Amino acid sequence: MTDFKMAALAALPALAVAFLLAMVTGLSAGTDPLEPSVHEHGLPADLYGPWSQGRPAESLDLLLGRAKTTDRWDAWYDAGLAAAAAGDKGQAVSCLVTAHRRNPAAAEPRDALRALDVPLPATWVERAGPLGIPGSGWAGVVLFAVAGSLIGFGAIRWRRKGLFIVGAGVALLAAPGVFAALRDAEVPWATVVHDTQALDSTGAPVRPLPAGTLVRQEQAEPWAGRTVVRLLDGQVVLVAQADAETH
Amino acid sequence: MVIAWQRWAWAVTLVVLALSAIPAAEVVLNLPDPLIPNVQMPGDIQVTDAPSTVVNITFPSIPGMTIDVPDEGGSVQTTVVNGKATTTRGIPLLVTARVLGLNHIPPITLHLKDGSILQTQALDVRVEHGNPNLAGEAYAEAAFQPPAIVPGEPAKLVYRIYLKRGNVESVGIEPPAGAILLGERQVARGRSYDKDGGQWAVITLTWPLTIATPGEYRVEGQQDFHIAVGDGFFDTRVQRGRVPVAPTVLLVKPLPTEGRPDDFTGLIGPLAFTAELDRPHISTGEGVELRMTVAGRQVDLLKAPALALPAGVQAYPKDDGKSADRNSRIFRWDLVPSAAGEVVIPAVSIPYFDPETRIYRRAESKAVTLTVVPGRTRELTITAPVPPPGTAPPDTSASPAQPAGMPHQGRLAAPLRGIAKQPPSPHLPLLVGGACLAAGGLLAGLRLLLLRRPAANRGLALTRALAVGDLPAASLALASLRPALTTASEQAAAKALDEAIDRARFGGQALTDPTHWLRELENLR
Numbered sequence: 001m002t003d004f005k006m007a008a009l010a011a012l013p014a015l016a017v018a019f020l021l022a023m024v025t026g027l028s029a030g031t032d033p034l035e036p037s038v039h040e041h042g043l044p045a046d047l048y049g050p051w052s053q054g055r056p057a058e059s060l061d062l063l064l065g066r067a068k069t070t071d072r073w074d075a076w077y078d079a080g081l082a083a084a085a086a087g088d089k090g091q092a093v094s095c096l097v098t099a100h101r102r103n104p105a106a107a108e109p110r111d112a113l114r115a116l117d118v119p120l121p122a123t124w125v126e127r128a129g130p131l132g133i134p135g136s137g138w139a140g141v142v143l144f145a146v147a148g149s150l151i152g153f154g155a156i157r158w159r160r161k162g163l164f165i166v167g168a169g170v171a172l173l174a175a176p177g178v179f180a181a182l183r184d185a186e187v188p189w190a191t192v193v194h195d196t197q198a199l200d201s202t203g204a205p206v207r208p209l210p211a212g213t214l215v216r217q218e219q220a221e222p223w224a225g226r227t228v229v230r231l232l233d234g235q236v237v238l239v240a241q242a243d244a245e246t247h
Numbered sequence: 248m249v250i251a252w253q254r255w256a257w258a259v260t261l262v263v264l265a266l267s268a269i270p271a272a273e274v275v276l277n278l279p280d281p282l283i284p285n286v287q288m289p290g291d292i293q294v295t296d297a298p299s300t301v302v303n304i305t306f307p308s309i310p311g312m313t314i315d316v317p318d319e320g321g322s323v324q325t326t327v328v329n330g331k332a333t334t335t336r337g338i339p340l341l342v343t344a345r346v347l348g349l350n351h352i353p354p355i356t357l358h359l360k361d362g363s364i365l366q367t368q369a370l371d372v373r374v375e376h377g378n379p380n381l382a383g384e385a386y387a388e389a390a391f392q393p394p395a396i397v398p399g400e401p402a403k404l405v406y407r408i409y410l411k412r413g414n415v416e417s418v419g420i421e422p423p424a425g426a427i428l429l430g431e432r433q434v435a436r437g438r439s440y441d442k443d444g445g446q447w448a449v450i451t452l453t454w455p456l457t458i459a460t461p462g463e464y465r466v467e468g469q470q471d472f473h474i475a476v477g478d479g480f481f482d483t484r485v486q487r488g489r490v491p492v493a494p495t496v497l498l499v500k501p502l503p504t505e506g507r508p509d510d511f512t513g514l515i516g517p518l519a520f521t522a523e524l525d526r527p528h529i530s531t532g533e534g535v536e537l538r539m540t541v542a543g544r545q546v547d548l549l550k551a552p553a554l555a556l557p558a559g560v561q562a563y564p565k566d567d568g569k570s571a572d573r574n575s576r577i578f579r580w581d582l583v584p585s586a587a588g589e590v591v592i593p594a595v596s597i598p599y600f601d602p603e604t605r606i607y608r609r610a611e612s613k614a615v616t617l618t619v620v621p622g623r624t625r626e627l628t629i630t631a632p633v634p635p636p637g638t639a640p641p642d643t644s645a646s647p648a649q650p651a652g653m654p655h656q657g658r659l660a661a662p663l664r665g666i667a668k669q670p671p672s673p674h675l676p677l678l679v680g681g682a683c684l685a686a687g688g689l690l691a692g693l694r695l696l697l698l699r700r701p702a703a704n705r706g707l708a709l710t711r712a713l714a715v716g717d718l719p720a721a722s723l724a725l726a727s728l729r730p731a732l733t734t735a736s737e738q739a740a741a742k743a744l745d746e747a748i749d750r751a752r753f754g755g756q757a758l759t760d761p762t763h764w765l766r767e768l769e770n771l772r
Contacts, residue, residue: 048664074667081662103670108660115659137670144680152687156695174676182673194583197530205530225525225536242534242563242581 048078056085067095073102077109084116090193090211090245093118097189097214098247104184105136105177118214121232124180135177143174188217190229190239190246198237199226206237215239217246272297274357274365279440281373282344286444290314290340292355292367296333299361304338307353311346314355344374381441384411385490387470389420391497398461398499399515399545400602401429404454406492409439409447412474419470419492422454426464429455429544457515457544461501467494506607508598512550516601518543522592522612524582531587531621538568539578539612541597546576552595559585560592587621705731706771713761718752731771740767 047066050058063079080095093116100109104125113120125132135143150167157163192213197205203224209215215229218236226238227246278290294301306314320339325332344350350373354366380386386409396402404422408415422428433453438446458464469489477483519542529535541549554562561583568577584590596611705728712721725745732738744764751758 048662072665072667072669074663074665074669077667078662078664081659084659104673105670106667108663108667112659135676137668140676141671141679144676145683148680148683148685149687152684152689153691154687156688156691171680178673178676181670182677185673196533199530199533203526203528203530225534240533242583 051082051085056082057088060086060088060091064091064095067098071102073099073106073109076102077106077112080109080112084112088211089116090191092116093212093214094191094193094245094247097191101185101187101189101247104181105132113214116212118212120214124183125177128176128180132177132180135174135179136181137177140174140178140181143170144178147171147174188220188246190215190217190227190244192239192243193245194243196240196243198231198235198239200237203238206235209239209243215244217244272365274367276352276355276367276370278340278342278352278370278372279438279446281375281440282342282350283377283440283442283444284344284347284374286377287341287343288440288444290342292338292340292357293335294338294357294365295335297336297357297359297365298363299359301336301338301357301365302360303358305356305358307355309350309352311344312350312352313343315341315343317341344372347374347376350374377440377442377444378409378447379442381409381411381439381445381447383490384413384474384488385409385470385472387419387490387492389466389492389495391466391495394496395498395500396458397502397515397600397602397605398459399457399513399600401455401457401515401544402497404456404466404497406452406454408450408452408470408472410450410472411445411447413472413488415450415470415472417471418452420466420468422456423458423464423466423497425460426454426456426458429457458497458499461499464497464499465494466492466497468492502600503605508607508609511598511600511607512548514543514545514548514597514599516543516599516603516608516610518597518599518610520595520597520610520612522595522615524592524615524617527616528618528620529584531584531619534563534581534583535617536565537562537580537582537592537615539595540570540575541578541610542575543599543610544574546574549576549597551578552597554580554595555593556582557590557592560590561585582617584617584619587619590617590619591615592617704772706765706769710765710769713758713765716758718748718758722748722752725768728768728771737767737771740764744768 047059047062050056060079060082063075063082067075067079076095076099080092080099083089083092083095093113096109096113096116097120099106100113100120100123103109104123110120110123110126125136134140147167147170150163150170152167154161154164154167192209192211192215195211196209198207198209200206213231215231218228218230222241223238225241227241227244228236229239229244230236273293273295275293275295276290277293279288282288292304304316317339322337323334324337325334327333349371352370352372354369357365357367359365380388387407389404389406392403392405404426406418406420408419433455435451435453437449437451439449440446469491471487471489473485473487475483476486520539521542522537522539525536525538537554539552551564556562563581563583565579565581568579570577582590582592592615594611594614596609598607598609600606601608705724709721709724709728712718712724722745725741725748729741732741741764744761747759747761747764750756
């Protein structure tokens with residue numbers, strides 16, 4: 001058996017695991033994998049019915065419940081659209097930002113946020129551009145599996161430097177997409193969900209913050225019932241904990 | 248003049264130091280409590296760090312009481328703590344009291360050898376008849392305190408074991424079935440006296456408990472004890488005994504129906520109820536935490552009180568706060584007023600049954616006031632270019648494909664309805680890549696270990712060299728094969744082949760057919 005075949009053999013178990021994960025998380029398109037879980041949790045199946053009849057507010061609670069239950073990015077996205085249709089901008093932005101964090105590579109949440117006049121600052125996925133395509137989504141998993149196998153095998157069989165070099169090349173190919181998604185998913189976004197005031201450390205109001213304002217959470221721990229956040233213009237302020245939603 | 252003052256200062260300092268070096272004497276009168284009438288009982292006077300020896304004691308005249316000093320006895324005990332020695336002398340006394348009730352003993356004066364005196368503190372002692380139940384070797388009794396309660400009211404089961412001597416290994420009774428223990432069992436040890444003034448050891452066990460169902464609850468049993476008897480170290484044996492425990496009954500009466508509030512949840516008093524805000528002042532749009540703390544027993548039975556909030560204040564219930572102990576509970580809400588002004592959160596009350604007065608009462612929190620100050624706001628005007636005449640109006644339909652209701656928003660896409668592909672976790676590529684890295688390295692290592700290249704086949708090399716007529720190479724291959732020759736036939740074949748090769752190389756003869764020699768040698772490695 002050649003060394004190349006052995007390296008491919010090492011990647012097979014990892015690829016099999018990745019494939020199984022893809023199947024479990026609903027990789028297959030054309031079906032609605034959300035519906036069974038919705039039924040399991042006792043929610044009605046026709047979540048979009050009231051919305052399609054012009055009553056988005058009635059669908060909003062159902063869609064939010066489904067999003068919290070499944071934590072899928074498209075469920076958060078739909079809940080965000082329903083909230084926007086119902087006029088709840090704070091909730092809409094919060095749901096769309098959550099959808100973005102669940103799938104940074106998807107353009108739909110970013111586009112919807114732009115449509116709501118709350119554009120996200122340039123994300124790492126957008127900065128990577130075409131360079132990020134090979135490493136985005138499941139392709140990144142496969143490429144990193146192949147790269148890892150080749151590098152691992154080539155590092156031990158150093159006489160076969162070709163394997164090592166090819167593996168490093170594959171890793172370089174996938175790295176921009178993988179690390180861009182990782183960075184975007186870790187940005188601590190928070191959303192102001194009610195019209196409120198930004199406060200300074202003494203509790204005095206600094207400026208009004210309308211619902212739907214996007215901020216970055218500066219500290220995970222609240223302070224005196226308030227959350228320390230950084231506004232997009234760089235100012236650090238405090239927001240009442242009940243008025244800001246983290247993701 | 249200055250020198251004279253300095254001398255005085257030195258003298259005063261030396262006197263103070265000398266006085267501080269004198270140990271402070273202490274005298275304590277110890278007597279049994281209570282004294283048994285007409286029984287001579289032992290006591291003593293403990294003198295600690297006396298400056299000199301006690302030579303005489305003057306007892307005050309006490310009506311109905313006689314105090315004697317026996318001829319023998321007394322003790323001296325010296326302890327050293329941190330280099331400081333303390334000497335305590337015990338002077339034995341024999342006290343006989345004749346008058347029941349509280350007897351006052353004035354200070355007793357001790358005369359020392361150096362002429363100084365010491366006095367005890369005045370002391371009040373009780374003179375009572377001894378416990379008439381104490382007879383034989385042991386006695387046990389149990390009692391409920393109080394003997395009658397209502398369901399949920401706390402009570403105590405007090406169990407006393409009196410022992411003339413010896414000890415116990417087990418407890419003869421348990422709380423009645425159905426009792427709810429409210430805490431750990433407590434054990435205390437003490438002394439008691441029989442009617443003749445004999446001293447007994449008492450072990451008191453106390454169970455704090457309550458009962459949830461009306462009825463009569465009886466406790467009875469038997470108490471085992473053991474006594475060490477014998478004359479000496481090698482003649483000691485254990486004698487076991489048993490005494491009955493007189494039955495005792497706890498009466499649990501039903502709660503009265505008269506005056507019972509509709510919202511009564513079974514709480515038994517006393518109950519304390521407080522309300523507080525985490526901040527008294529907030530800005531418009533901010534939230535504030537309202538905490539209501541209920542302190543009492545069985546507060547787990549309590550539901551969150553209903554708040555009667557003024558209009559414009561939204562309450563969001565939160566999880567219970569951390570309370571300091573199990574007998575308190577903290578209910579919390581986030582209150583968000585919608586407008587500036589004074590917000591008064593009205594008082595809330597909780598009904599409970601007061602076991603002392605046997606009536607229902609209400610614990611009421613005080614009303615709290617929240618001041619909401621207006622935040623600084625600024626009017627913003629958003630202008631947009633006017634669309635040219637004839638342009639279609641923006642689509643404001645409320646269908647899922649184009650939601651409506653958001654001013655200044657662009658066109659939103661249609662919902663995905665759950666058909667989107669789910670991406671892997673952003674960390675999954677790193678995890679899979681790392682796993683494959685390890686697997687690849689492992690496989691390469693295994694291959695290095697298991698699939699080693701076999702050693703060169705020297706016999707085959709010899710055969711190939713002869714086949715192509717390369718005699719020098721054949722000679723070298725044969726020479727390298729010599730260490731592998733183990734049998735006589737192999738060695739003979741090698742020697743014959745070597746001679747044939749030499750003859751062919753250096754004697755000008757044709758090489759003899761080596762086939763039969765090679766049969767012996769070609770398989771050697």
